[in-house]
Amino acid sequence: MLWVDLHTHTNASDGTDTPAALVKKAHAAGLAAVAITDHDTVAGLAEAEDAGRALGITVIRGCELSTSFDGGEAHILGLFLPKTLTALEERLAWARCRRDERNGRMVERLRDLGLDVSMSDVRAAAGGESVGRPHIAAALVARGHVKDSREAFREYLGARGKAYLPKENMAAEEAVRLLADLGATACLAHPLLRNYPLGTIDDFVARLKAVGLAALEVYHSEHSDADTRLCLGLARRFDLGISGGSDYHGAAKPGIRLGVGYGGLRVGQYVLEDLLAQRRLAGLPEILP
Ligand code: AMP
Ligand code: ZN
Ligand code: FE
Ligand code: FE
DSSP states (O other), rough: OOOEEBBBBBBTTTTOOHHHHHHHHHHHTTTEEEEEEETTTTTTTTHHHHHHHHHTTTEEEEEEEEEEEEEEEEEEEEESSSSSOHHHHHHHHHHHHHHHHHHHHHHHHHTTTOOHHHHHHHHOOSSSSOHHHHHHHHHHHHTTTSSSHHHIIIIISSSSSTTTTOOEEHHHHHHHHHHHHHHHHHEOTTSSSOOOOOOOHHHHHHHHHHOOOOOOEEETTTTOHHHHHHHHHHHHHOOOEEEEEEOGGGGTTTTOOOTBTTTTTBBHHHHHHHHHHHHHHHOSSSSSS
């Protein structure tokens, strides 16, 4: 049995490995394929693909879009992105601007709370163009205000933290439509990490399916066995494909390893093969040029 990992982050967003280093680790871990799915950027893809070609491991071009819906924030993965992304690139740039605005306002709040930290600290903590709360956390650690990222999220940056502010996102339907129009596979990420009011996840999935959602991320490091079974049922009921990945972030999420998550995750190569078969049936290229 060969394994794959269809959800990973590099330092183009809030992971800590360079794209080439991540692909090298995926190859060393014996994975047959890895998807690079950075938050709101595709800047890491070219380097990852080059590394994949050199090592002989399949690299899938992806991204993870932050979106909003009436129940809060939802993440949509785009898999098998084509090379030309005009409409998507424009929206990604918009999303990164919203991130920068929100990061700036959160840093202001931290300063109002008496913490000496600046946006240049945050930018120094970020490796790429998509900057977010983990980089603010790293800046707080570097300045000695907190002992680690967990404390930064608990005290300041998490949804109940003293400096938390929501970020403006595109609507979930828009993200799905954008990806579907490009011929990418739109996949609802970690469907059970949000606390959807009971019964509303079905409505949400139905709405997304109507605009082109193709798959659910059934296997994920932070899904319990019960979550996984629930997602499998959802995928079956809505005739959606199945994806899975670790959501690897390197040192930014210690404990999560490529391909195995916290140790118990395994995504078989057949998961990728089934997604490719679904694309063939839909008349979409298997691996886009
Ligand atoms: P942002 O996109 O800027 O809102 O940041 C969200 C990212 O922060 C997520 O993708 C996670 O990687 C990370 N994150 C969210 N909550 C926590 C937490 N409680 N502890 C550590 N990292 C977190
Ligand atoms: Zn992240
Ligand atoms: Fe996510
Ligand atoms: Fe992720």
